[in-house]
Amino acid sequence: MRPDSVRRALRLGASAGAMAGLLTVGLALPAAAADDDEPETDQLWINSPYEQSLPLGTDGGEPPARTLDLGLYHDNSNFTVTDGKLTVDVSGLAGVAEVTWPDACTPSGTTAVCVVPDVPVVGEGDNKQIHLEVRAADGAASGAQGRITYEATATGGPDGVLVAPQDSSDTTLTVASGPDLSIRDEAPVGETEPGTTETIPFALSNKGNEAANGFTLTMYASYGLDFVSTYPECEYTDVVPVAHATCTFDEVLAPGESFELPEPLEVAIAEHAFNERLDLSVEPGGGATDLWNDDNYVAMQIGAANTADFAVRGAAVSGAAGDTVTASIAFQNKGPAWVGNLGSGDPVASVDLRVPQGTTVTGVPSGCYPRTLDGGYYPGSTGAPRYVCNLPYWVSERAERSYAFKLRVDTVVPGASGAVIVRPERGDGFPFDPDGSNNLASLVVN
Numbered sequence: 001m002r003p004d005s006v007r008r009a010l011r012l013g014a015s016a017g018a019m020a021g022l023l024t025v026g027l028a029l030p031a032a033a034a035d036d037d038e039p040e041t042d043q044l045w046i047n048s049p050y051e052q053s054l055p056l057g058t059d060g061g062e063p064p065a066r067t068l069d070l071g072l073y074h075d076n077s078n079f080t081v082t083d084g085k086l087t088v089d090v091s092g093l094a095g096v097a098e099v100t101w102p103d104a105c106t107p108s109g110t111t112a113v114c115v116v117p118d119v120p121v122v123g124e125g126d127n128k129q130i131h132l133e134v135r136a137a138d139g140a141a142s143g144a145q146g147r148i149t150y151e152a153t154a155t156g157g158p159d160g161v162l163v164a165p166q167d168s169s170d171t172t173l174t175v176a177s178g179p180d181l182s183i184r185d186e187a188p189v190g191e192t193e194p195g196t197t198e199t200i201p202f203a204l205s206n207k208g209n210e211a212a213n214g215f216t217l218t219m220y221a222s223y224g225l226d227f228v229s230t231y232p233e234c235e236y237t238d239v240v241p242v243a244h245a246t247c248t249f250d251e252v253l254a255p256g257e258s259f260e261l262p263e264p265l266e267v268a269i270a271e272h273a274f275n276e277r278l279d280l281s282v283e284p285g286g287g288a289t290d291l292w293n294d295d296n297y298v299a300m301q302i303g304a305a306n307t308a309d310f311a312v313r314g315a316a317v318s319g320a321a322g323d324t325v326t327a328s329i330a331f332q333n334k335g336p337a338w339v340g341n342l343g344s345g346d347p348v349a350s351v352d353l354r355v356p357q358g359t360t361v362t363g364v365p366s367g368c369y370p371r372t373l374d375g376g377y378y379p380g381s382t383g384a385p386r387y388v389c390n391l392p393y394w395v396s397e398r399a400e401r402s403y404a405f406k407l408r409v410d411t412v413v414p415g416a417s418g419a420v421i422v423r424p425e426r427g428d429g430f431p432f433d434p435d436g437s438n439n440l441a442s443l444v445v446n
Helices: 016-020
Strands: 004-006 044-047 051-055 066-074 081-092 097-100 105-108 111-119 130-136 145-155 161-163 170-176 181-183 197-200 204-206 212-222 225-227 234-239 242-253 265-269 275-284 297-303 308-313 315-317 324-336 350-354 359-363 368-371 386-390 400-409 416-423 440-445
Touching (some): 066 111, 181 275, 308 416, 315 324, 324 359, 324 440, 350 400
Antiparallel strands (some): 081 145, 097 130, 105 111, 145 170, 197 265, 234 242, 275 297, 350 386, 350 416, 359 400
């Protein structure tokens, strides 16, 4: 089985925040109801890289080709958008780069119209539908630059036709010389089992026109993964929830050469593993600049067949009219899996408290925020009818978190009760939770 590589994902080691907490399945408050009379809108967008490097040929040979991925997408899922037409103008590449057009494009002079039959909504489907082949032009010198510009239209939207904003997209191509390290993408992996070991394929090649004089490999493994393979070239740091390894290799990779690790890269799938991630990135040594960084990095998604039982605990307090009492409610992950969201860094979930009748909140614990009953903004910190407490963006397999509220008893209402609920960011319930009955508890006063 092989892990699913996802490029352009949030890197686990991109910041201290990412290392301190990665994963989430958070809570979102209900959005305010939209005005039914407000007209629908939609917008067409062009997906294109801002810049791309084109290597010269090795030892004066033919320059290698690079793929330029382009596409269209739109904003509003309430509309079906079809018959997308992307106009690509390469007149700015004269003497710099040559283009080979795919079948989806019809060239005419220095422009081509490329067809996208079905335009996806942002975040859904493939928004890189057009793949141009570009290479440095004969005689182009290192440092030469050219520019591609785009226009686009499509059928659909509220007025029947969508037009991409003018001058919103262009790509600068730069002829360059140097190493271009590339980690090979791998096919998806099926679910693994906790307590097993996974072999991670790793192959590195130099697609540039100059040698890479050594390189650094950086690895980040999420909390449910442990490095089984260790290499003398690596320094390891294990800081929950991310294990980190920095490996310095002296191997010289000539253009076209490949590299494999001295031994297969193996990771252990821990008993608490769930949605795991292994990030690998490389950069050339000796202060060299890589020609194209997009293929220097992969984020491998490694799933484990596991569950996590989220639960909340309510409280029962008593007090006479005018008394202030402390009510401690709590969240617990009963495991066996830890839970998080490797991409967003949002809270893993939120604990939602409805304040019991006859009481007023006078003291609010850290991390809890006032809301109206329907989830809207509430001014001030105390006295709200509802509070939402954000959990951290990752929780261990035995995590517990308590929230102590100060309640003033304004009127004694026998058996007054407020709901305590742990909620996901979207939808109802947690797909990984085998027992949804303990997602709800009560805060009872008198």
